[in-house]
Amino acid sequence: MSLLSAHKLTLRHNGQTVLHGVDFAIERGEIVTIVGPNGSGKSSLLRALVGAMKPASGSVARAPALRIGYVPQRLHIDSTLPMTVSRFLNLPHRQKPAVVRDALTRAGVPELAHRQMIALSGGQFQRVLLARALLNAPDILILDEATQGLDQPGSATFYRRIEDVRNEIGCAVLMVSHDLHVVMAASDRVLCVNGHICCEGTPEMVADAPEYREIFGTGTRGALALYRHEHDHEHDHSHEDA
Amino acid sequence: MLDDFATRAALAGLGVALAAAPLGCFVIWRRIAYFGDATGHAALLGVALAVATDVPITLGVLIIALVMALIVSSLSERLVSTDALLGVLAHSALALGLVAVSLLPGRAIDLDAYLFGEILTVTSHDLLLIWGGAFAVMALLAWRWQALLSATLNPDLAVASGGNPKREKLILTMALAIVVAVAIKVVGALLIAALLIIPAAAARPLARTPEMMALWACVIGAVSALGGLHLSFAYDTQAGPSIVTIAAAFFVLSTGIAPLLRRG
Numbered sequence: 001m002s003l004l005s006a007h008k009l010t011l012r013h014n015g016q017t018v019l020h021g022v023d024f025a026i027e028r029g030e031i032v033t034i035v036g037p038n039g040s041g042k043s044s045l046l047r048a049l050v051g052a053m054k055p056a057s058g059s060v061a062r063a064p065a066l067r068i069g070y071v072p073q074r075l076h077i078d079s080t081l082p083m084t085v086s087r088f089l090n091l092p093h094r095q096k097p098a099v100v101r102d103a104l105t106r107a108g109v110p111e112l113a114h115r116q117m118i119a120l121s122g123g124q125f126q127r128v129l130l131a132r133a134l135l136n137a138p139d140i141l142i143l144d145e146a147t148q149g150l151d152q153p154g155s156a157t158f159y160r161r162i163e164d165v166r167n168e169i170g171c172a173v174l175m176v177s178h179d180l181h182v183v184m185a186a187s188d189r190v191l192c193v194n195g196h197i198c199c200e201g202t203p204e205m206v207a208d209a210p211e212y213r214e215i216f217g218t219g220t221r222g223a224l225a226l227y228r229h230e231h232d233h234e235h236d237h238s239h240e241d242a
Numbered sequence: 243m244l245d246d247f248a249t250r251a252a253l254a255g256l257g258v259a260l261a262a263a264p265l266g267c268f269v270i271w272r273r274i275a276y277f278g279d280a281t282g283h284a285a286l287l288g289v290a291l292a293v294a295t296d297v298p299i300t301l302g303v304l305i306i307a308l309v310m311a312l313i314v315s316s317l318s319e320r321l322v323s324t325d326a327l328l329g330v331l332a333h334s335a336l337a338l339g340l341v342a343v344s345l346l347p348g349r350a351i352d353l354d355a356y357l358f359g360e361i362l363t364v365t366s367h368d369l370l371l372i373w374g375g376a377f378a379v380m381a382l383l384a385w386r387w388q389a390l391l392s393a394t395l396n397p398d399l400a401v402a403s404g405g406n407p408k409r410e411k412l413i414l415t416m417a418l419a420i421v422v423a424v425a426i427k428v429v430g431a432l433l434i435a436a437l438l439i440i441p442a443a444a445a446r447p448l449a450r451t452p453e454m455m456a457l458w459a460c461v462i463g464a465v466s467a468l469g470g471l472h473l474s475f476a477y478d479t480q481a482g483p484s485i486v487t488i489a490a491a492f493f494v495l496s497t498g499i500a501p502l503l504r505r506g
Contacts, residue, residue, distance in 0.1 A: 052401075070402050077395065081271045082449045092392035092403050116450065 001063055002027055003140050003172050004049050009058035011044045017056070018044045020196055026140070031166060031173040031186060035206075036193035037215055042176045045193060046144055049174070069138030069171070071129050071146045077117050085120075085128050086113040095135055106168060107131035108161050123154045127161070134165065141165070143175035159186045247362055248475070254364040254372050255467030255485060258428045258437065261376035261421050263459035264383050266442035267452065268414055271394050275439055276328035277314055281418055282434030283332050284310035285426045286339025289356050293346055300371050304423035310335060311415040339431070359430035359482030361471070368427055375424035379417045386413050391452055429482035436486045441466060444493035447500030462492045 005025035011018050019041035026032050036042040047053040048060055050068055077083060089100045104110045107130040112120065120128065126146055133141055141162065147155035163186045166173050190206040192198045198211040206212050269278050285303045292302020314331055343353055352360070364372075383390065392400040393407035400407050418438075425434045445458035470485030 050402075070399075072396075072398060072402075075396050075399065078271055078273065080273075080443075080446055081395070082446065082451055082455050083395070084450055087451045088395075091395060092388050092400060092405055094388070 001061070003063045003066060004174070005061045006045075006049065006055075007059050007061070009045075009048060009060065010056045011041060011048055011053060012056040013044060013053075018195070019048075019193070022058070022193075022197055024049075024191070024197070026172050026174055028139070029166065029170050029172055030188050031163065032175075032189045032191060033187040033203075034174070034176045034191045034193055035212075035216075036198075040194040042193045043144060046142060046174070046176050050142060063139070066140065067136050067138045069133030069136065069141045071126070071133045071141065071143040073145045073148055075125070075129060079118050081118075083117045084113070085115050085117060088117050088128065089132055089135060099135060100131075103131040103134045104128075106134050106165055108164075122149050123158065126150065126158055130158075130161070130165070134169070137169065138171050140172040140174060143173070143177075145176055147177070162186065247364075248471070250364045250366065250369055251361045251471055251481065252468060253369055254361055254428050255471055255481075256464055257369070257372040257376040258421070258425045259441070259463030259467040259485075260460050261379040262425060262434075262437045263441045263445075263463035264456040265379060265414070265417050265421055266438035266440075266463075267445070267456050267459055268383075268390065268394060269418075269438050270442045270446070271452075272414075274318075274328075275435065276325070276332055277311070277318075278418065278435035278438045280314050280328055280332035280335055281307050281311045281422050282425075282431055282438075283336035283339065285422050285434065286356055286431040287335060287342055288339075288423075289351065289426070289431075290339060290342035290346060293351055294342075300423050303426055304419055307422040308416065308419035311419050315411060315415050336431070355430070356426060357430045357432050358480050359426065359428050359433070361428045361481040362474075364427060372424045372428070375420045379420050382413060382417050386410060390414065429485060433482050433486050436489070437463070440486065440489040440493055444489065444496045447496050462489065462496075466492060 002025035006022050009022040009024070010020045018039075022045065024045070034042045034045060044053060048055055050070065051060070051062075085104070086097075086100055089095060089103065100113070101110065104113055107127045109124060109127040109131065112124060112128060115124075117125070117128070129146070130141075143162070147158050150158060162173055162175075165171070185203060187203055189201065190203050191200050192206055192209070192212050192215065194215060198215070199206055199209040201209070266278075269275060284306050288303035288306030289299055291297075291306060292299045295302070310331070314328060317327060317331075340353075343351060343356075354360075355363075389400075389405055390410045390413065392403070392405050393410035397407040400410075421438065422434055425437060429437050441463035442455070442459040444462050445455045448458045449455035466489035467485050469488040471481055473479055473484040473488065474481040
């Protein structure tokens with residue numbers, strides 16, 4: 001069966017219908033991106049899929065004993081709270097040191113273990129959140145606008161790392177993003193959401209779809225091509241390093 | 243040994259300091275300093291009600307502190323602007339307590355003792371209560387440490403990994419009420435919050451992990467308690483404020499020194 005699926009899902013928030021009639025499924029190893037304007041219900045869909053939001057009607061099904069790794073939008077850590085990266089990764093459950101090291105390595109930041117959380121750059125911080133999501137060897141990684149606050153190269157590098165992680169541990173990836181062109185290049189499938197699923201398919205199909213262009217305009221098409229070019233280059237480069 | 247009033251005072255100060263220090267860390271991390279103020283100030287009302295109804299004073303303070311802590315806690319969840327509200331509650335509780343004390347018929351209580359503490363008159367019975375409370379608080383914090391930290395760090399993440407931030411908040415609220423109840427005799431209603439916050443704040447620049455911060459806060463709190471008592475004996479100053487003064491000196495020292503250490 002699918003890892004996660006929704007059947008005729010309708011969601012209400014504060015009495016308003018934010019999403020209706022959504023059929024969705026994600027398979028093992030797939031990378032799926034949900035795009036949509038603000039208030040389109042994409043975050044609600046994510047929350048319903050992880051079980052944080054109850055459907056008004058329809059249903060959500062999860063594979064038995066599904067392990068979810070969740071990367072939140074942004075995490076604020078109070079400056080009064082001293083916290084090293086490795087201590088952070090031992091919350092709420094203590095982990096074996098080898099598990100922590102492995103997660104940091106997979107997230108691409110093995111050198112950060114002893115740094116203070118509040119001293120990290122935005123990109124480093126998101127990598128640590130990714131490492132945290134990888135601790136329990138998830139079947140699926142769920143990212144809710146995980147690169148908000150990062151600049152474009154930073155986002156691109158982050159998503160490339162996600163792709164690598166997927167290739168290494170074989171987990172599925174489900175993400176919500178604003179960074180359309182950056183994210184779409186790394187996705188197997190894109191879901192364009194605006195109260196319902198407007199269109200769905202490969203990144204190229206969605207970017208060309210009239211429904212998508214109606215919402216986002218045509219401007220991102222060029223950036224997508226540009227990104228793909230850079231992406232190939234960087235990708236080869238990282239393999240040389242490895 | 244417990245026959246000596248100075249020894250009893252020292253033990254009382256240590257007990258309160260050791261319970262207040264780690265709890266104070268959570269008060270700082272969660273930015274709820276006024277929470278301590280409001281609950282501490284409400285203690286005076288607890289004293290007045292306990293005397294009026296012939297209930298043991300510690301019990302009266304414990305109950306009122308708990309009620310106050312629960313009110314503040316539930317209000318702060320519902321309202322966005324809690325800063326002003328907590329200020330209103332903290333000072334109103336103090337004023338109400340002072341009014342209640344002066345309304346007590348016939349039996350004048352020593353107001354100074356409850357405002358500033360009277361650590362030098364601590365009895366063996368008081369010591370038992372103080373250390374019993376201190377152990378309860380320390381056990382509570384040690385037992386829930388990981389969960390409390392997770393909930394403090396980020397409630398959403400805690401929920402996502404199966405935690406219950408509301409429960410942890412309630413545990414902190416109860417711990418706070420216990421500390422207030424046992425601390426009133428030692429530092430008095432006015433300065434209870436100081437004993438919570440200052441050692442923890444002084445510990446912040448010295449620590450790289452939450453555990454080390456709590457440990458340093460305990461050390462600084464304990465040394466402040468003993469040093470304050472010493473100051474009080476030597477110069478005949480009031481004990482409670484003396485303890486807080488020493489703690490404040492540690493804060494100035496650690497905040498001033500930390501940047502120098504980091505540079506070197």
